[in-house]
Amino acid sequence: xxxxxxxxxxxxxxxxxxxxxxxxxxxxxxxxxxxxxxxxxxxxxxxxxxxxxxxxxxxxxxxxxxxxxxxxxxxxxxxxxxxxxxxxxxxxxxxxxxxxxxxxxxxxxxxxxxxxxxxxxxxxxxxxxxxxxxxxxxxxxxxxxxxxxxxxxxxxxxxxxxxxxxxxxxxxxxxxxxxxxxxxxxxxxxxxxxxxxxxxxxxxxxxxxxxxxxxxxxxxxxxxxxxxxxxxxxxxxxxxxxxxxxxxxxxxxxxxxxxxxxxxxxxxxxxxxxxxxxxxxxxxxxxxxxxxxxxxxxxxxxxxxxxxxxxxxxxxxxxxxxxxxxxxxxxxxxxxxxxxxxxxxxxxxxxxxxxxxxxxxxxxxxxxxxxxxxxxxxxxxxxxxxxxxxxxxxxxxxxxxxxxxxxx
Amino acid sequence: xxxxxxxxxxxxxxxxxxxxxxxxxxxxxxxxxxxxxxxxxxxxxxxxxxxxxxxxxxxxxxxxxxxxxxxxxxxxxxxxxxxxxxxxxxxxxxxxxxxxxxxxxxxxxxxxxxxxxxxxxxxxxxxxxxxxxxxxxxxxxxxxxxxxxxxxxxxxxxxxxxxxxxxxxxxxxxxxxxxxxxxxxxxxxxxxxxxxxxxxxxxxxxxxxxxxxxxxxxxxxxxxxxxxxxxxxxxxxxxxxxxxxxxxxxxxxxxxxxxxxxxxxxxxxxxxxxxxxxxxxxxxxxxxxxxxx
Numbered sequence: 122x123x124x125x126x127x128x129x130x131x132x133x134x135x136x137x138x139x140x141x142x143x144x145x146x147x148x149x150x151x152x153x154x155x156x157x158x159x160x161x162x163x164x165x166x167x168x169x170x171x172x173x174x175x176x177x178x179x180x181x182x183x184x185x186x187x188x189x190x191x192x193x194x195x196x197x198x199x200x201x202x203x204x205x206x207x208x209x210x211x212x213x214x215x216x217x218x219x220x221x222x223x224x225x226x227x228x229x230x231x232x233x234x235x236x237x238x239x240x241x242x243x244x245x246x247x248x249x250x251x252x253x254x255x256x257x258x259x260x261x262x263x264x265x266x267x268x269x270x271x272x273x274x275x276x277x278x279x280x281x282x283x284x285x286x287x288x289x290x291x292x293x294x295x296x297x298x299x300x301x302x303x304x305x306x307x308x309x310x311x312x313x314x315x316x317x318x319x320x321x322x323x324x325x326x327x328x329x330x331x332x333x334x335x336x337x338x339x340x341x342x343x344x345x346x347x348x349x350x351x352x353x354x355x356x357x358x359x360x361x362x363x364x365x366x367x368x369x370x371x372x373x374x375x376x377x378x379x380x381x382x383x384x385x386x387x388x389x390x391x392x393x394x395x396x397x398x399x400x401x402x403x404x405x406x407x408x409x410x411x412x413x414x415x416x417x418x419x420x421x422x423x424x425x426x427x428x429x430x431x432x433x434x435x436x437x438x439x440x441x442x443x444x445x446x447x448x449x450x451x452x453x454x455x456x457x458x459x460x461x462x463x464x465x466x467x468x469x470x471x472x473x474x475x476x477x478x479x480x481x482x483x484x485x486x487x488x489x490x491x492x493x494x495x496x497x498x499x500x501x502x503x504x505x506x507x508x509x510x511x512x513x514x515x516x517x518x519x520x521x522x523x524x525x526x527x528x529x
Numbered sequence: 530x531x532x533x534x535x536x537x538x539x540x541x542x543x544x545x546x547x548x549x550x551x552x553x554x555x556x557x558x559x560x561x562x563x564x565x566x567x568x569x570x571x572x573x574x575x576x577x578x579x580x581x582x583x584x585x586x587x588x589x590x591x592x593x594x595x596x597x598x599x600x601x602x603x604x605x606x607x608x609x610x611x612x613x614x615x616x617x618x619x620x621x622x623x624x625x626x627x628x629x630x631x632x633x634x635x636x637x638x639x640x641x642x643x644x645x646x647x648x649x650x651x652x653x654x655x656x657x658x659x660x661x662x663x664x665x666x667x668x669x670x671x672x673x674x675x676x677x678x679x680x681x682x683x684x685x686x687x688x689x690x691x692x693x694x695x696x697x698x699x700x701x702x703x704x705x706x707x708x709x710x711x712x713x714x715x716x717x718x719x720x721x722x723x724x725x726x727x728x729x730x731x732x733x734x735x736x737x738x739x740x741x742x743x744x745x746x747x748x749x750x751x752x753x754x755x756x757x758x759x760x761x762x763x764x765x766x767x768x769x770x771x772x773x774x775x776x777x778x779x780x781x782x783x784x785x786x787x788x789x790x791x792x793x794x795x796x797x798x799x800x801x802x803x804x805x806x807x808x809x810x811x812x813x814x815x816x817x818x819x820x821x822x
Binding site for chain 1 (some may be wrong): 541544579587591595596598600603605606607608610611612614615616618620621623624626627628629630632633636637640641642643644645646647648649650651654657661664665667668669683685686687688724725726727728734735736737740804806807808809
């Protein structure tokens with residue numbers, strides 16, 4: 122029996138470099154930075170004052186005007202990126218059989234901006250100002266159910282909260298549902314709006330860079346807290362081909378791992394990262410030598426980039442190093458959205474034959490990977506890409522994306 | 530194999546550190562949030578139940594459902610930052626603000642290196658975690674897992690008595706099962722999983738009726754909150770509902786029904802839970818192993 126395949130037929134993204142796949146791709150090819158001094162929150166009390174805020178908020182503001190008070194921020198981002206992905210795939214709600222459809226989102230902080238508003242009410246001891254609806258709306262599950270609600274869709278919905286790797290968990294699960302023959306179409310993504318809690322916490326952990334995010338550079342100083350959303354429309358391959366859909370790439374497999382080491386520090390030998398890469402390759406029935414590029418977790422912290430490099434070298438070998446890039450250098454760390462946005466951009470890299478750069482790279486680090494596509498995008502002819510994403514708690518993940526037509 | 534640590538009428542949080550250290554004497558409970566302590570105690574009880582306990586296997590997965598996740602800790606972290614200033618909050622408490630803290634810590638404390646997954650799916654979180662475990666084992670992602678749910682609701686958000694729901698009626702705590710995909714006596718088998726968001730008019734979307742009828746084939750018992758909107762989807766021939774409870778189980782929805790099933794003599798049952806605000810019903814079909822639990 123033929124193996125059931127899941128392919129990507131629609132993409133959606135909003136991040137500090139723009140609203141929409143096309144402008145964000147173009148900005149990344151040009152090596153632009155979406156990181157800037159914070160404007161939407163007051164950074165005055167903080168050591169670090171930069172972040173990755175979404176600047177093009179026109180579509181968001183229109184949406185909120187048209188749907189006043191109906192959707193919280195994470196849900197609104199998820200709906201808007203889903204709208205782009207569905208449109209890109211040429212699908213409308215009526216094209217989808219609800220009994221074969223799923224909606225899976227990942228998020229680190231959930232509806233955090235509502236939670237933060239509630240904290241403000243609590244800190245002022247104004248419990249009478251509490252809207253009872255908040256009890257339900259503040260739950261992270263609100264995100265995927267809001268997406269279904271907005272598009273008048275039904276089906277399975279599930280929200281994953283595995284911190285910064287959440288998006289990959291959602292994409293992996295959507296792939297798994299199609300691979301096991303349960304679903305035909307899955308809307309998968311990751312989302313996190315800017316969070317005061319995350320910004321405060323990373324400030325206190327001294328994990329933030331005060332100026333630029335420099336993944337894999339010896340003088341890297343830390344990460345940048347950002348916001349964003351990425352969505353991929355996954356579809357059973359035969360169904361997609363039958364309707365003549367444009368296929369960006371195939372999801373080859375995925376792997377989940379666990380450091381079991383520390384809540385905030387990665388395993389020094391990259392054990393969990395290595396396990397997730399190896400499991401993903403095994404899941405996709407691929408050999409390490411078949412991998413052509415890696416979209417790194419690449420946060421720009423001294424610890425992550427070193428251990429991720431160790432894991433990649435162990436998994437893929439050092440003799441013929443593959444290019445490994447980090448788009449976090451351009452947009453910062455969008456938390457639960459990071460892996461979904463990285464998956465979107467990796468799909469486009471495979472399709473367009475272009476590797477996105479790791480900007481701000483200045484100094485080689487002997488402990489890090491050698492080719493991080495420093496500072497400039499470049500053409501490439503690869504067919505198999507890995508997309509890594511790791512998280513607080515030691516939860517690790519790796520997604521395999523394959524160019525259509527690659528022999529199994 | 531089951532373990533429960535529940536606090537239906539308000540948790541006595543003060544007892545958690547001591548209870549936790551019975552199972553993890555080398556770990557300091559300082560700076561660890563109540564949700565993680567609860568989940569840790571439940572996990573500890575599974576592997577230390579008395580004679581002949583199961584042993585943690587490094588390949589075990591951890592699948593944890595939770596409705597509120599880390600909101601209790603993240604809102605308190607934020608409140609402290611607002612009251613004292615952002616440079617005064619304790620960075621040791623920041624890891625408590627992510628929903629996967631509890632599941633991850635179980636993995637760290639027990640050295641479980643299989644997939645570690647946290648699902649935040651409202652009132653159906655526990656059933657969806659069971660469904661995820663079953664489908665994950667079917668897909669070959671793992672062979673055995675700790676699966677269950679944990680919840681700690683921010684006190685500030687609990688419905689007040691004037692809204693008709695006692696604040697003490699919310700079930701908080703942790704509940705875990707050790708499950709395997711292999712046929713084994715005494716274990717509960719998950720045979721199927723079904724989850725759907727019903728339409729705003731209260732009906733099921735087209736295409737769901739036949740799968741749902743198939744799902745209920747040969748089912749002797751059903752546990753679903755009576756009076757829930759999902760009740761109308763259940764075929765007439767099924768035999769029993771759990772009487773509606775005044776307890777809101779939230780992320781642990783279905784846990785009381787599972788206890789009821791385990792104490793019954795029925796061999797097959799469907800366990801269900803509802804996230805009414807999100808119009809979602811999730812069901813798992815269970816079969817009891819040959820030997821009585």
